[in-house]
Amino acid sequence: MDVGGTKIAASVVDSEGNACSNIRVATERQDTARSIGQIAELAHRAVELSRIPWGDISAVGVAVPGIYYAATGLVWAPNLPGWDHIPLRNKLAGKLPARIVLDSDRAAYVTGEQWLGIARGLTDVIFLAVGTGIGAGIISSGRLIRGAGDIAGAVGWFALDPRAKEIYSRIGCFEAEAAGPSLARRAGGGLTTETVIEWARQGNLDARQIVDETVQYLAMGVANLVSVLNPQMIVLGGGLMQAGDLFLEPLRREMLQWAQPIAAQQVRIELSTLGEDAGLLGAARLAFLGSEG
């Protein structure tokens, strides 16, 4: 299952990555009891649709849009009202007759792409999600990097410009300068990010300039991941990368200006091939691996 701020997806996935009985619905956002109930109900519906008995289901993997604290089983998800350190693992365990495996969406994205996507079989991969926010899932030498407090990958906070703005202290410098909303902010005048992207595609010079500025910060952030972790591949995903045609080539070029030169030559920068399914398939993979009980 992939729980997002706006949508929840569920699917029954076999150990080869074949998925059946996919369901995708709007997330219940009224209160935590209803959203937790919705997750359990959706799991039951997906299993029912698949006609596989619960006894044959190895585990339920759930990707959450925030931080999963493995030691306590608590979840913090800033975009879901009330999801402030809720005991999701325990709550779901009472409603589902299978082992529950939770993890952050970042961990699920990179795991999904490494299992079945563009990064299939690689050992050193980073998934950089650029949407409303920015975050990274990191696999190094085949292992997920979690950090001491389970919040590794908070790269939206990368410091990329010493000329600090007030917004940096609220959402982080990289996120302020390069996440989706940054395009609308640069444009001003009530324009949306979608409009800026549309105008840039049509060759509008002001819109192109705005895209170029965003690309510069994106390239700096990507370069920093290259220099510190020396990955084989960085997979770009998230909403903004639906405009990957505008961003990918200039980002690759500009990254070379910043990253450690040998590491920059070794890395491939690619768009996600699993798209919306990366989190769902990654959650399934994590469930099979059983990283958390």
Next chain:
Amino acid sequence: MDVGGTKIAASVVDSEGNACSNIRVATERQDTARSIGQIAELAHRAVELSRIPWGDISAVGVAVPGIYYAATGLVWAPNLPGWDHIPLRNKLAGKLPARIVLDSDRAAYVTGEQWLGIARGLTDVIFLAVGTGIGAGIISSGRLIRGAGDIAGAVGWFALDPRAKEIYSRIGCFEAEAAGPSLARRAGGGLTTETVIEWARQGNLDARQIVDETVQYLAMGVANLVSVLNPQMIVLGGGLMQAGDLFLEPLRREMLQWAQPIAAQQVRIELSTLGEDAGLLGAARLAFLGSEG
């Protein structure tokens, strides 16, 4: 053994970290044959001084000032003339009657501090060496992070300022703005970094201003490590940190302005307690662990 660009150190170390027969000499820089011969000779001298028979020596650990490619046994050390992918492991194996374990100095520093220094027993530690250059040794969940091509930790290349200067493309933005020589460069007029530090200690306002600018970039680089890796501790070492009294407190304060707030609260920023011995003891520890054969 700790092989540096100017000095080589050797010592016999037991499994508890007790060191005896320490030797430290100037590095032979004429050619690679002589420097490799010097390393072997120094190992023999240290063992002889210790009166321990070679048969009781588990392994010879050697930290090198550059990149060690584990797959091939080659070493690249830009500050040693001719050390351009030399087969150091094979060369030493012919001269020393014990298992040879090589690794980068960055790996040795962080391993030493985690074994016997300020980070003793922690699982998520970064050693940030700030001297003539800048590099990081990284331990995450108890394991060294090496990267796909053994060059992880090249954080001197962190992009921290979009106003690119020519020097960034040669040594990296973070290294250009925050390594030791950056203070002399900011001062101009033939002043040395040592002079700037001395004047800053005496309260000279221009010198303080130069230190403040360096601290800002140092804090941004440290913050980026905090946000991406969520470590328990970052240990600061290297030549510039001999002026740690000037840097540490402002760096801690400024880091809080940039890093992911939860991770920033969790991390401790400390000066190296092992100093020059971090590499030597780390090399010994890596030899005992036998990470490479």
